Amino acid sequence: MRTLTSAGATIAAVGITVGLMSAPAYAAPAASAAPTASTASALTTPHAQAAPRPPKSGKDSIKCSKHSSARVNFSWKNGWETTTLYFNNHCTKGKRITAAIKWAPVDGKPWYECFSTNGKTKGKHKFGHRTRIADINTRTKYCGK
Structure with a gap:
């Protein structure tokens, strides 16, 4: 069954x-x-x-002096709210280098900000800007403008 x-x-x-x-x-x-x-x-x-992606990152360098081959190397990464600047200063110890950071135009006009590093140092600095870095040079007379 x-x-x-x-x-x-x-x-x-x-x-x-x-x-x-x-x-x-x-x-x-x-x-x-x-x-x-x-x-x-x-x-x-x-x-x-x-939401668009943040602007690209970049790198640049400036010479320590006219007669030297040593440089200060910069690289940056742009985020959503801040920009992080990385630096590596190969200049002689104790030599302070001031770089002018040219920010991308806001309202059609670029603006500059100065940043100083000591010789033989490396590190990073975070800026609270959403705009991107356009150039890094030694024209410090434009800083604050």
Whole structure:
């Protein structure tokens, strides 16, 4: 009796499976109708597409003096709210170098800011500016303008 019951259950399970496999295509639920978790989060985040990437990073260097081959090397990385300036001063110890940082134009006019480093030092400095660095040179007379 048990053999007949389990055989009947097996035949019924196979019959249901075959019946579902032969169902017409229009009876299958549409998989793309409901948004998935990844598309739902992309749809609910309005600033994901609108926010531009921060400006590119760069590098520059200035000589310690007219007759020296030693340099102060600068590199920077622009972020969303700040700009980080990295420096490596190869000038002789004790020699202070002041560099003029030319920031990209704001309202059509660039502006300058001075930054000083001691000889034989390296480090970084974070500026709270969103604009990008356009150039680094020794024209310190423009600083503050």
